Amino acid sequence: MGEHTVTSFDDELEIIDTLIREMGDLSGSMLGDATRALLQSDNALAQRVISDDAIMDAKQRDLDEKAITLIARRQPMAQDLRSVVGAIRMAADLERVGDLAKNIAKRVGAVGQRVTPRSLSHSIETMADLVNAQVSAVVENYVSRNADALPPLRAADEKIDIQYTAIFRELLTYMMEDPRNITACTHLLFCAKNLERIGDHATNIAENAYYVMTGDQLPLQRPKMDETAITGTGTSG
């Protein structure tokens, strides 16, 4: 895509793109830190994630303001219009990723030093890695305008859902084994749910980015396999 006749228009679009990239990077580091803080019971690291969320919120407001000013000033069309509207929506998703990472960080103290079984921390770690890879890949492919990579990434969210279902089952087992695990396991369950939701936001970003780049919407149906509801009723009986 060539440059605009009015070059400051390009600069304004570039600034918005940079903000999306920064928010993507920040969400990645917040997510990584929150998971590490949880698995290593590192309260100081958890506090950093909580304070990082304020930076994330400020960046989102900054982006919103710049995007709205650009619309008012330039009245963008076609690709440019999709780009600006898409950025506003992606920023909202990234801001939510930050909130969910903060929520994980807030639970670090509550889970405490209680012995989390090795296999469990391994499952959470695997899930966090999957989610983190998903968020970074989506943002990366948006920034490099690689539309072809997005549909497979969106489909890959299914792996996260499957992992979530596995953790859900595992946590239920620990709670049934020893009721003293219930508090910690419930918090961990929320953490896993947060990770799963972050995956959903990454999916939204992928869909948005695809629309921005191609002008086409990805089909509504996406492979999905959330078995918790089924398993939940099964185990309660």
Add this chain to the structure above:
Amino acid sequence: MNMLTDAAVEQKLHSTSNEAAIKMRGKDVTVHYNGKQALFGVNLDVPEQQVTALIGPSGCGKSTFLRSLNRMNDTIEGCRVGGEITLDGDDVYDPRIDVVELRARVGMVFQKPNPFPKSIYENVAYGPRIHGIARNKSELDQIVESSLEKAALWSEVKDRLNEPGTGLSGGQQQRLCIARAIAVSPEVILMDEPCSALDPIATAKVEELIDELRENYTIVIVTHSMQQAARVSQRTAMFHLGYLVEEGATDKMFTNPDDKRTQDYITGRFG
């Protein structure tokens, strides 16, 4: 003279309700000015009771195409139009066609408001009078009133119909020209940048009017304002260097055009 041929009747009968009938059709239209080619094989359908916007950079041929629809190009020396342009299936360049009647059916509104140096009343009454549309004074009064009403100007001028049309504001003058075009009951109204000399409020009034006129008339508008094309039209055709680059639903053209030249032009990346 009855210009409706069997083919046109056929076409009308077979057009389905969800697909607008084709009012005018350009087929392989070429235009030369003194041997220099300005339009290259343009194929464009103008659907009935819709607004079709023609966009493109200066010199792209959009006004040339517009002017060839009611043979305004005939007035330009050295201009030669090739291909076929039909109105309800009839060739408008057929030698048997009465050009005056054609221009009554396919009216035109120009870039700069050009009221006659006569009263507001006479500006509107002129067309119906020379075409013999009104049988008596009261019928003519009726036409003048309804035309001014349709052009959303009646309430502003009804008490000063005898004042000169040139004394109105720019926006009012343009609506007076639209009323003048409507007065002879055209089927198609061609507009060549009708708002380029108007302020934003007058522009909004003319755009509102275009939207209302669409109920009864087929409109083709040439505009340099992307936003205006996006606001008022249902179909948009993009011209570049004498070629029709792309044509389609306006909603799609301004969010996701197919052709890179359209994309570049509407996003301000041309040149």
